[in-house]
Amino acid sequence: MPETAYTVDLRTMDALSAGDLYALLKLRVDVFVVEQQCAYPELDGRDAASLHLRLIEGGELVASARLRTPPQPGAQARIGRVVVSPDHRGRRLGEALMREAISACETTFPGAPIALSAQSHLRAFYAGFGFVATSDEYLEDGIPHVDMLRPASPRSTDIP
Structure with missing residues (x-):
């Protein structure tokens, strides 16, 4: 599979243009609410x-x-609202997104463990990035989830 040529952008909500914020919220609503x-x-x-x-x-x-x-x-820092556009799935963008998110957390919040609430069917996916389940399965908005935690890392070289 060819390497994806994407640009990484990290910013506050106030630093997003109105169009960029609209695209971000639309993607999240299209996947989490509609799909x-x-x-x-x-x-x-x-x-x-x-x-x-x-x-x-x-x-x-x-x-x-x-x-x-x-x-x-x-x-703990928290990673949430993890989403890949339906039009771009199957290209390993989820893995790329998690690598970038972990790296950004470790750079921006050094020494902080990273938590997330994973949909249960993605537990193994997140475990591949060093996250360990810290709760039993529970329903969040009708979808089975599990809390997961990645211990603080003294260096970012251990990201898969």
């Missing part, structure tokens, strides 16, 4: 205090994730 048939509050009030990691190819948003700042020193 997964899950009525939940996608606009949860956390975007303004988060960093938004976007993979862009040919001017098009192909994948994104939301990185939440640890609430205090020593607390």
Whole structure:
């Protein structure tokens, strides 16, 4: 499979243009609300205090994730709203997105463990990046999830 030529963009919500923010929110709603048939509050009030990691190819948003700042020193950073455009699946963009998200967390929040809430069927995917389940399975918005944690890493060279 040929290597994907994408650009990595990491910025606050306020630094996104109106068009870029619209594309980001549309992708999340198209996948999480429409495709997964899950009525939940996608606009949860956390975007303004988060960093938004976007993979862009040919001017098009192909994948994104939301990185939440640890609430205090020593607390966990969080990766959430991990999404790949349906038009670009099957190209290993999910793996690329997670590598970039982990790297961004380790650079931006050094020494912080990284938490996420994984859809249960993706548990092995996230385990491949060093995440370990820390909860039993539970329903979140009608979808089985499990909490996972990646211990703080002193260096970023251990990202698969």
